Amino acid sequence: MSVLVYTENWDGKFKKLSFELISYANEMAKQLGTEVIALSIGNVEDVELKSLGAYGAAKVVSVNDDKLASLENQPYAGVIAEVAAKEAAKVVLLANNNAGKAIAPRLSVKMKAGVIAGATEVPSSYDPFTVKKKVFTGKALANVVVKSDVKIVTLAQNSFGLVEDAKDAAVEAFDASVEDVKTAVKETNKVTGKVLLNDAEVVIAGGRGLKGPENFGPVEELAELLGGATACSRPVSDEDWRPHSEHVGQTGKIIAPNLYFAFGISGAIQHLGGVSSSKVIVAVNTDKDAPIFEAADYGIIGDAQKILPELIDAIKAAKAE
């Protein structure tokens, strides 16, 4: 028996998300009286693979094959299913990100294993296997029971945190049988050197209250100052003031940073659905009745354009202390 975790890598490196998944798996494995086995697919160096041991992985299975160079859900699901069977996995864990969303459903059908997508806690019970997840984009929570023998869970990002539990993880190279890839990647476009919205601990978002695309300079400046990422509300991306990839909200990205700033965003229910998992929300809006203040922890009634530069100065001053 084991808890198997698929740990995605980004150009051969793991990130906080990977360690959070292992931490979550480790807590589950302790409660089940078993151990965590991580599965890495692609070209990752042993020293990086072993780093998963810091959060409780007892073993890391590494599968590397030229056919797996691009993250295609069909062959990846095949590899994960094969390793899950080999390791007698009781639970298979993935992240609830682009990759996890693409792979977990395929894996579910392949293994005839029920999947809970976007779990926010460890199971409240193991028999029946019951996990809590958000539904209706955070407007409610559901307790979901998985009835199949093997259970698949994807973890909502930033919902568990990091818990160290140092183990000397054994690395095992495994030769999986890999299906042929039926799709061909023609072009990859990646932004490098920028904090990704989904990974950011601090997110600075601007809305229509900023009046125009030319006024987002201070949003970017504040993001840079705090090592965070920039974001926007739906109207802002619809009007092409900012790229669609920055839209946070029900139909855009769902984020859960430690600190979220909403400048000139009224906080329509669809917007709140995308940001309500943030640990601390700060809102600046001219309208004292804006719904964003119901979701916020700290608020200022005022013009975002005026407050932003003052806030930047105040943070600089605080940092200089």
Place this chain on the structure above:
Amino acid sequence: MKILICLSNVPDTTTKIKLAGDNSAVEKAGVQWIINPWDELALTRALELKEASGGAITSVTVVTVGGADVEPTMRKGLAIGADDAIRIDAEPKDAYYVAAQIAEVAKDFDIVMTGIESSDYNSSAVGGMLSEFLNVPSVSSVSKMEIEGGDINVTREIDGGSEIVNVATPFVAIVQKGITKEPRIPAMRGIMMARKKPLNVVAAAEVEALTEFVSYELPAAKAACKMVDAENVSELVSLLKNEAKVL
């Protein structure tokens, strides 16, 4: 070439969720039902592609798993421009159950499109499951789809960027924001025509769900927002630093 769009019938995104039956269900009464926003974008893009295909795409069909109560939402799909509709007559139990049902009818189509998630259960699962049932490739997080001649290129979002993927039919496209600018709104003519378009009801297959939603809770109420005076921005910084400890 035939395209199938999976439409999910979901509460309007502004719905305030209430619980019913000792928290074992979500209250359906008084809820306004709509086409799941991402599915609506998929349908819109499919119609755009059909119109630009010079006859190569012969039809766009919508499919929904549900009782007769989902038909108004399906008629809206027809009013937007789908050619016909298939309702699989069953109450959806979970994503696996729904995908297995749709797989039965999806075999006859070249491209199947689903939204990346439904705004009710947020599981992002039906499209991927469907592709595995059909044993065809799927491309997830699709934000663009172009068909030129027989050449199909889709753009998928990856962490920090995007990839253009060339794919042959049959396949499943799991689409998100960006796939089209705005969802189409049915015109009066479309609404009139939708009444005459075929909406075929087919019986459900014997499938066992793998998960069960046993109970619901509403999120805990949030503490009141602490207001800071607009003339005293440094006070906010001090609160974030010393009280919330996030700076």
